[in-house]
Amino acid sequence: MVALLPVLSAAIAFGSVSLPLSTTFRVLSRALFALDQTDSTPILQIVLNLRLPQALAAFVVGGGLSIIGVAMQALVRNPLAEPYILGVSSGASAGASLFYLGFLPTFIAAQVDITLAAFIGALLSITLVYLVARSRDGLSVSRLLLAGVAMASLMAAISSFVLFASPDLNRMRAVLFWLMGSFEHVTWSDLPLATGAAMIGLVVLMSLSRSLDALLIGDEPAKSLGIRVESVKKVLIVLSALVTGTLVSISGAIGFIGLIIPHAVRSLLGVNHRYVLPGSFLAGGLFLVLADTLARSLLPGQQVPVGIVTAIAGVPFFLFLLRRTDYQFK
Amino acid sequence: MLGFRARLFVGFILSLLLISCGNQDRRAGAVSTSSSGSEQGIVDALGRTVQLHGPVERVVTIAPGATEIVVAAGGLHKLVGVSNVDSSPAAVLELPSFSVLPMDFESILALEPDLVLASSQVNDPKHARVFESLGIDVFYLDGSDWEAVFESIKVAGDLLSTREVAEATRDSLSNQISELKSITSAVTMRPRSVFLISEVTSYSFGEGSYVIDLFDWAGLDLASSEIGTPSPKLSDEWMLVEDPTYIFGTFGDDFDPSLLIKHHPTWKNLKAIQSENVFSIPHDLILRPGPGNVQASYIMAQKAHSDLFQQVGN
Numbered sequence: 001m002v003a004l005l006p007v008l009s010a011a012i013a014f015g016s017v018s019l020p021l022s023t024t025f026r027v028l029s030r031a032l033f034a035l036d037q038t039d040s041t042p043i044l045q046i047v048l049n050l051r052l053p054q055a056l057a058a059f060v061v062g063g064g065l066s067i068i069g070v071a072m073q074a075l076v077r078n079p080l081a082e083p084y085i086l087g088v089s090s091g092a093s094a095g096a097s098l099f100y101l102g103f104l105p106t107f108i109a110a111q112v113d114i115t116l117a118a119f120i121g122a123l124l125s126i127t128l129v130y131l132v133a134r135s136r137d138g139l140s141v142s143r144l145l146l147a148g149v150a151m152a153s154l155m156a157a158i159s160s161f162v163l164f165a166s167p168d169l170n171r172m173r174a175v176l177f178w179l180m181g182s183f184e185h186v187t188w189s190d191l192p193l194a195t196g197a198a199m200i201g202l203v204v205l206m207s208l209s210r211s212l213d214a215l216l217i218g219d220e221p222a223k224s225l226g227i228r229v230e231s232v233k234k235v236l237i238v239l240s241a242l243v244t245g246t247l248v249s250i251s252g253a254i255g256f257i258g259l260i261i262p263h264a265v266r267s268l269l270g271v272n273h274r275y276v277l278p279g280s281f282l283a284g285g286l287f288l289v290l291a292d293t294l295a296r297s298l299l300p301g302q303q304v305p306v307g308i309v310t311a312i313a314g315v316p317f318f319l320f321l322l323r324r325t326d327y328q329f330k
Numbered sequence: 331m332l333g334f335r336a337r338l339f340v341g342f343i344l345s346l347l348l349i350s351c352g353n354q355d356r357r358a359g360a361v362s363t364s365s366s367g368s369e370q371g372i373v374d375a376l377g378r379t380v381q382l383h384g385p386v387e388r389v390v391t392i393a394p395g396a397t398e399i400v401v402a403a404g405g406l407h408k409l410v411g412v413s414n415v416d417s418s419p420a421a422v423l424e425l426p427s428f429s430v431l432p433m434d435f436e437s438i439l440a441l442e443p444d445l446v447l448a449s450s451q452v453n454d455p456k457h458a459r460v461f462e463s464l465g466i467d468v469f470y471l472d473g474s475d476w477e478a479v480f481e482s483i484k485v486a487g488d489l490l491s492t493r494e495v496a497e498a499t500r501d502s503l504s505n506q507i508s509e510l511k512s513i514t515s516a517v518t519m520r521p522r523s524v525f526l527i528s529e530v531t532s533y534s535f536g537e538g539s540y541v542i543d544l545f546d547w548a549g550l551d552l553a554s555s556e557i558g559t560p561s562p563k564l565s566d567e568w569m570l571v572e573d574p575t576y577i578f579g580t581f582g583d584d585f586d587p588s589l590l591i592k593h594h595p596t597w598k599n600l601k602a603i604q605s606e607n608v609f610s611i612p613h614d615l616i617l618r619p620g621p622g623n624v625q626a627s628y629i630m631a632q633k634a635h636s637d638l639f640q641q642v643g644n
Binding site for chain 2: 015016017042045046049050051171173174177184185187296299300301302303
């Protein structure tokens with residue numbers, strides 16, 4: 001928590017154009033405390049309507065994806081699991097591509113925007129995966145994983161075909177940029193939805209932290225501890241669909257956060273979900289805010305898709321952490 | 331015995347050696363192709379010496395830029411096919427077309443061309459080998475900037491035996507540029523302006539781009555020319571700080587300027603938006619170096635300095 005203030009301050013201080021630090025914080029404090037949001041100077045616009053909502057969105061999206069990563073790894077008892085393992089990200093990408101490149105029927109396209117199209121794609125994908133994995137004996141984890149991988153491939157193929165067949169290069173560029181993940185188009189109006197989804201995820205998962213600990217040691221031992229395993233699995237899947245679908249529809253598919261942050265936090269705090277969940281939320285949020293700040297500051301006058309930065313900056317750090325610590329998944 | 335790390339290192343060094351040998355072979359191949367050309371051969375933009383098998387009567391172009399150069403060189407009547415992404419000039423829409431991504435070699439072969447003209451900017455150099463193996467002459471035109479395009483018009487005139495038309499076109503384009511520059515030389519303070527390829531994702535042109543010259547001819551200062559990459563994606567922050575006087579873009583014919591604010595809400599107070607100085611330029615005229623660039627520059631100049639053109643008219 002101590003790191004939150006300096007990281008958010010850095011996110012507000014740095015961007016694609018360099019602004020004097022003193023002016024930046026003076027403008028921010030004046031706007032926040034005097035509630036003076038009518039001033040239209042560029043610095044005020046940049047600080048208050050670009051950097052601040054983007055930093056806050058990066059925090060809740062990073063936190064939300066990280067805790068869903070924790071939940072998915074516990075659900076499938078596999079350290080490779082991440083929020084996108086059930087095809088959510090590919091479904092969202094396919095939905096966004098189909099909508100934006102004009103491949104949806106007009107009567108549907110007229111009713112949705114790119115965010116809603118992405119959310120519907122994500123929900124459709126995970127629903128199909130769930131239906132395949134469900135059986136009379138309960139939810140088969142191996143079927144869930146296999147169906148998720150297959151659905152991700154199918155949805156990726158749909159996205160690729162739509163991009164290939166699109167005659168509009170400008171729209172194709174926009175979709176490609178969206179697919180790489182970015183907070184560029186985030187405004188204050190997106191924040192309540194993103195924050196709500198992430199908070200619901202955190203609260204529900206915290207209430208299930210004991211069940212998640214039990215799931216890691218297996219279904220039968222978990223049942224013997226009084227955990228209603230099948231119900232918990234269903235809750236985790238629905239929660240994953242809602243939280244990830246919502247977050248991905250706002251920020252695009254930002255990879256690696258949900259995979260590496262839970263492992264990094266476990267290597268520092270151990271495997272108890274009472275600590276792993278809030279730790280992952282905070283670490284994921286801070287990591288994505290830093291990555292987004294880097295993405296906005298790397299090239300003068302430009303903004304690099306944050307998904308590229310999370311992979312380039314995050315993976316070497318993660319590999320270093322794995323190498324240096326005595327890491328255990330369970 | 332070597333340890334695991336030592337073996338790994340030796341393996342890595344051997345891999346690097348193998349890769350560099352492979353590269354040397356390719357370089358040697360390129361040199362021998364070039365030196366084997368006869369004196370009548372013409373060197374193309376890839377450095378290949380191309381010797382035509384005979385007079386050129388049937389031409390196929392595999393890039394819109396190459397098509398424009400052929401038309402400017404007076405070779406429209408020799409065109410027998412164009413790519414399916416060609417749209418300019420309108421006359422080429424009547425010609426048979428084929429896919430270029432991926433390249434539809436079968437359809438091109440069926441058109442029985444004497445010569446295929448490609449653009450070194452967009453066409454894959456490896457396709458030259460495929461055309462050669464099919465017995466079709468292929469020539470890569472240089473379209474990297476408007477000066478290269480002017481030179482390519484002359485080369486196309488030589489290849490198609492339409493040299494007189496090609497030279498007349500070149501002279502006419504040069505005269506138009508001189509005329510435009512003379513009109514806009516009266517501009518004392520060049521307005522800072524921005525070009526956007528789309529209203530959604532704000533790709534533009536930066537340092538080293540041919541578009542800087544088009545703005546210069548039009549008496550405008552392309553603000554993004556100071557960004558150290560030819561095709562930057564401008565951030566909203568940068569736009570707010572620059573606050574351009576004019577925004578030009580390839581937004582389409584029925585462009586609604588409110589779309590810019592929809593996609594970039596913080597831009598609503600920009601000078602260009604407030605003064606309704608947002609204009610759409612046909613994409614065929616500006617998104618690639620070509621003869622149409624001069625017209626694009628004229629359009630921008632007329633929008634920004636209408637008073638100067640009224641004086642010239644009077």
